[in-house]
Amino acid sequence: MIDRSYLPFQSAREYQDRKMAKWLGFFLSEHTTALSDAFTHITFFSEMPLTEKIRLLEQVYANQTAIKISVKNQKTIDDYYGSVSDIDKNQLTFKTNTAYLKLDLDNILTIKQAKEEDDESI
Structure with a gap:
């Protein structure tokens, strides 16, 4: 508790700080933006368990979401834009x-939600 007994005004002496309440509006908008960014980019897809990979791709398939997918080929990493057409235990039809x-x-290395400017190339 802060001692404000030296202040001349009673309202200033009895003031109680609202702590995080004054920052709550800022936090919520920033937090919402961060959460939406977190769901648009899945990194290290290759390190995810197979069940998690399939669940994520099933959600993309069910919503018919346009995505950008990075695939490891023999010596290169290629990016493809499109949607999931079919999925089974080991393969994906894109x-x-x-x-x-x-x-x-x-x-598959990464999955990103395709941005509006990417949608034109799908």
Whole structure:
């Protein structure tokens, strides 16, 4: 407790700080933005357990969400834009603007929600 007995005004002497209440509005907007950013970019997808990978891809499939997917090929990492067309235990059928691709779940590195400017290339 802070001693304010030296102050001339009673209201100043009896003031009680609201602590985090005064920052709550700022925190909520920043927290909401951070949460939405967290769900748009899944990093280290290759380190996730297989059940988590399948669950995430099933959600993308069910919502027909456009995504950007990074896939490890032999010596390169390729990015594809599109949506999940089909999924099974080990493979994913990915629909791009020009083709359908069969991708092994083990080769998928990252998944990002496609941004509006990326949607044009799908």
